[in-house]
Amino acid sequence: MKTVRISIIGFGAVGQGVARSLLAxxxxxxxxxxxxxxVGISDSKGSEINTKGIDLESALRRKKQKGTVAKGKExxxxxxxxxEHDIVVEVTPTNIENGEPGLSNMLAAFAVGRxxxxxxxxxxxxxxxxxxxxxxxxxxxxRYEATVGGAVPIFNLIHEALAGNxxxxxxxxxxxxxxxILTRMAxxxxxxxxxxxxxxxxxxAEADPTYDVEGIDSACKLVIIANSIxxxxxxxxxxxxxxxxxxxxxxxxxxxxxxxxxxxxxxxxNKLTVAPRLVPKRHPLAVGGxxxxxxxxxxxxxxxxxxxxxxxxxxxxxxxxxxxxxxxxNS
Amino acid sequence: xxxxxxxxxxxxxxxxxxxxxxxxxxxxxxxxVVHQHDEKTPRGAIPVQVRFEIEHxxxxxxxxxxxxxxxxxxxxxxxxxxxxxxVILIGHIVHSDLGDTIDKIDSTGFAxxxxxxxxxxxxxxxxxxxxxxxxxxxxxxGKALDILRExxxxxxxxxxxxxxxxxxxxxxxxxxxxxxxxxxxT
Numbered sequence: 001m002k003t004v005r006i007s008i009i010g011f012g013a014v015g016q017g018v019a020r021s022l023l024a025x026x027x028x029x030x031x032x033x034x035x036x037x038x039v040g041i042s043d044s045k046g047s048e049i050n051t052k053g054i055d056l057e058s059a060l061r062r063k064k065q066k067g068t069v070a071k072g073k074e075x076x077x078x079x080x081x082x083x084e085h086d087i088v089v090e091v092t093p094t095n096i097e098n099g100e101p102g103l104s105n106m107l108a109a110f111a112v113g114r115x116x117x118x119x120x121x122x123x124x125x126x127x128x129x130x131x132x133x134x135x136x137x138x139x140x141x142x143r144y145e146a147t148v149g150g151a152v153p154i155f156n157l158i159h160e161a162l163a164g165n166x167x168x169x170x171x172x173x174x175x176x177x178x179x180x181i182l183t184r185m186a187x188x189x190x191x192x193x194x195x196x197x198x199x200x201x202x203x204x205a206e207a208d209p210t211y212d213v214e215g216i217d218s219a220c221k222l223v224i225i226a227n228s229i230x231x232x233x234x235x236x237x238x239x240x241x242x243x244x245x246x247x248x249x250x251x252x253x254x255x256x257x258x259x260x261x262x263x264x265x266x267x268x269x270n271k272l273t274v275a276p277r278l279v280p281k282r283h284p285l286a287v288g289g290x291x292x293x294x295x296x297x298x299x300x301x302x303x304x305x306x307x308x309x310x311x312x313x314x315x316x317x318x319x320x321x322x323x324x325x326x327x328x329x330n331s
Numbered sequence: 332x333x334x335x336x337x338x339x340x341x342x343x344x345x346x347x348x349x350x351x352x353x354x355x356x357x358x359x360x361x362x363x364v365v366h367q368h369d370e371k372t373p374r375g376a377i378p379v380q381v382r383f384e385i386e387h388x389x390x391x392x393x394x395x396x397x398x399x400x401x402x403x404x405x406x407x408x409x410x411x412x413x414x415x416x417x418v419i420l421i422g423h424i425v426h427s428d429l430g431d432t433i434d435k436i437d438s439t440g441f442a443x444x445x446x447x448x449x450x451x452x453x454x455x456x457x458x459x460x461x462x463x464x465x466x467x468x469x470x471x472x473g474k475a476l477d478i479l480r481e482x483x484x485x486x487x488x489x490x491x492x493x494x495x496x497x498x499x500x501x502x503x504x505x506x507x508x509x510x511x512x513x514x515x516x517t
Contacts (some may be wrong), residue, residue, distance in 0.1 A: 171494060246489045250450035251419050251459035255491075257448070258417060258461060265494055278417060278493040285494065 001033055004328050005051075005085035006167035007040035009076045009105050010092035011059075011069045014146070014320070015041070017313030018089055019056045021321050034328055040079035046070025049083055076101065080108045087327055089320060090118040091146075096211075096220055096236060099123035103131075110134040110142075115331070117323040119316050125220035128227040141331065143323035144228075148221040149174055149292045151315035152308040156322065158229055158296060165298035167229050169269030174221040175210040176290035176310040177205045178244050180266040182276075183288040186252040186261060192245060204290060214243035214250045215264060215274040222266040222274060234272060242252050242275040261286050332387045332414070333392040337367070337406040338504065339376035346402070350379060353396040359385035376403065387468030415445075418479065420460045422488035425451065429460070432482050442466035442475035469485045 006013050022036055029036055038052035045068035048054055063069045090107040092102050102120040107130075109116050116135065118124075123131060124147055135142035145155050149172070158167060173179050177199060184195045196213070199205035200201055211217045219239035226232045244264050255262050255278055263285060265277040279286045284305035287293045292310030297303050309315040335475060340346040354361055360461035364458070365380040372378060385393065394404050424432070431448075437443045466472040476492065481492040 063501055070459055110484075169495075242489070246421055246457070247491075248421055248452070248459050250452055251421050251461075251491065254448055254450055254459055254461035255419060260417065260493075262419070262491060267495055269495070276489075276491045278419065280493075283494070 001035050002328065003035045004087065004217060005037050005039045006087040006089055006324065007079050007083065007085050008038055008089045008091065009042055009080065010090065011041055011043040011063055012091070012093060013313040014091040014316050015043070016060060016063060017317035018091065018320050019060055021314060021317040023056050024312065034325070036324070039085045040083045041069050042074070042076040042079055043069050045078055047072055047074045047076070049074060049079060051083065076105055077108055080105060080114065081112055085114065085323060087115045087117055089324070090116055090120055091320070092120055094120055094122040094220070096125055096168060096216065099126045101133055103127060107134055110138050110140055113138060113140065115141040115143075115327050117143045117320055117327070119320060121147045121220045121224065124224045124227070124317055127274060128224065129233045141327045143326060144224065145209070145323050146316045146319035147224050149294060150291050150310040150312060151318045152306055152310060153322065154225065154294045154306070157304070157306060161305065162296070162298055162301055165300045167296045168299060169267065170225055170294060170296050171285060172266045172292070172294035173263050173285060173287065174266050174292055174294070174310065175212055175218045176292060177209065177287070178215075178218070179292070180204050180290045181213070182244060182247065182252070182262055182264065185247070185249050186256060189249045189253065191249055192247060213245050215241040218264060218266050218274045222268055222272055224258065226268045226272055229327050230268065239272040239274055244276055247276055302313065333382065333384050334390065335380065335382045335408045336404060338379045339372055339374070339403040339405050340379055341401065342375060342377055343369070346377075347379065349400050350397065350402045351381070353393055353400070354381070354383050354385065357385060357389045357393050359383045359393070378405065385469055399506065404481065410472060414464055414467070414469050415465045416472050416476065416493060418462050418476070418493070419491040420483060420488045421487065421491070422457050423451065424458045424460050424488060427486035435478055435482055436464055436475050439475060439478065444490040458471070479515065
């Protein structure tokens with residue numbers, strides 16, 4: 001039996017999804033000889049620490065009842081630095097202004113010799129190279145599958161399954177909110193403002209949808225792809241971005257008549273662009289609703305396309321769990 | 332693009348294969364071959380009309396390969412406006428002089444707007460237009476799109492292009508396929 005101790009830094013939707021997934025998969029992991037123990041959980045109000053392993057069910061219950069997991073005053077950095085464990089699961093909210101608190105959390109984890117698994121885009125869209133080097137210099141793993149495309153395993157697919165291929169370019173739809181809005185506008189012939197309101201009522205769009213609809217969220221994800229796959233040192237400010245706010249139902253109808261759909265497409269190749277594009281209805285990128293899709297063009301395998309759920313706490317936790325297990329099996 | 336060529340072959344066996352091989356090697360798609368054995372040119376060569384589809388950028392290379400192998404290229408005819416692209420424009424298209432926008436493309440000589448549908452919901456609202464542009468080849472199509480991008484930018488129109496055109500399979504995969512003609516010398 002291999003015992004692996006992890007911390008969950010950030011206990012919002014994704015952090016709780018990770019806890020739920022660990023509970024659901026406990027038996028399966030034990031069968032595989034892996035005993036995953038959560039020794040620390042923190043949120044913005046405080047933390048719970050138990051070196052023998054936290055009771056995740058009661059932690060989830062407490063979070064639901066009180067709005068916080070806190071039992072003690074220790075903050076995230078205290079857990080990262082002072083509690084003995086192997087993997088830091090950094091799932092604090094994305095901040096693309098300065099990447100905090102995620103950036104400091106990750107750098108602190110590498111400094112004290114802990115692997116990092118994250119879903120937090122901010123630090124990677126701003127300081128990818130620095131983080132990658134901090135991990136490499138300390139001989140640690142830095143895994144971030146959950147930062148792009150939710151459950152869709154883009155990085156693992158390219159780095160592991162397509163190892164040996166040269167990636168020529170990547171096209172993707174990486175923002176479920178925009179994809180939902182464009183799909184509904186086309187299907188219902190409704191104007192943008194109405195569909196946005198509907199999406200907000202359904203919880204698909206945020207109260208302030210700017211990051212999503214202006215293409216900033218997509219640009220951050222594209223930058224992480226460019227840095228990870230093409231070894232670039234880009235930040236999201238290097239992406240040419242056009243959002244979806246000016247798109248009219250008439251334009252979608254004209255596209256439809258001519259067998260196209262309009263999608264907010266991210267392209268990584270010679271340039272990094274995020275823009276609404278005409279996509280032939282039969283093209284692999286033409287997925288509807290809130291789905292995400294990534295189409296990877298390689299020299300040996302040709303075109304490989306994967307799609308799936310790009311958001312959701314359990315879906316994102318799927319990618320985080322996959323990264324945790326990669327580290328467990330390879331360290 | 333589609334090319335029709337008149338080639339002149341020497342009247343000895345094996346010449347037709349010699350003439351057609353370079354087209355295949357450069358990933359051309361041969362559509363028809365007319366071999367007129369009884370209509371010799373004054374120089375005693377046999378004219379062959381070949382029609383094929385090929386990437387515009389390898390045409391010069393093809394002609395060079397044919398000439399090097401002793402096949403005379405007597406005539407090259409390109410069929411015009413082979414590449415098409417659809418775009419959508421959104422904004423105050425009519426007020427920003429639609430005729431001028433179309434004219435900017437048509438006046439290039441290598442591309443033209445061949446189809447257009449316009450949707451105008453209300454006078455003060457943004458209109459949407461669907462355009463089809465044809466050009467003599469992919470490179471020219473790219474140039475036409477550059478012009479349109481510039482016009483859209485100047486007139487504050489949102490231009491929705493198709494997913495990237497140059498995202499096709501790499502044309503020359505020769506380094507991957509074991510090319511017997513290269514590997515078996517002498």
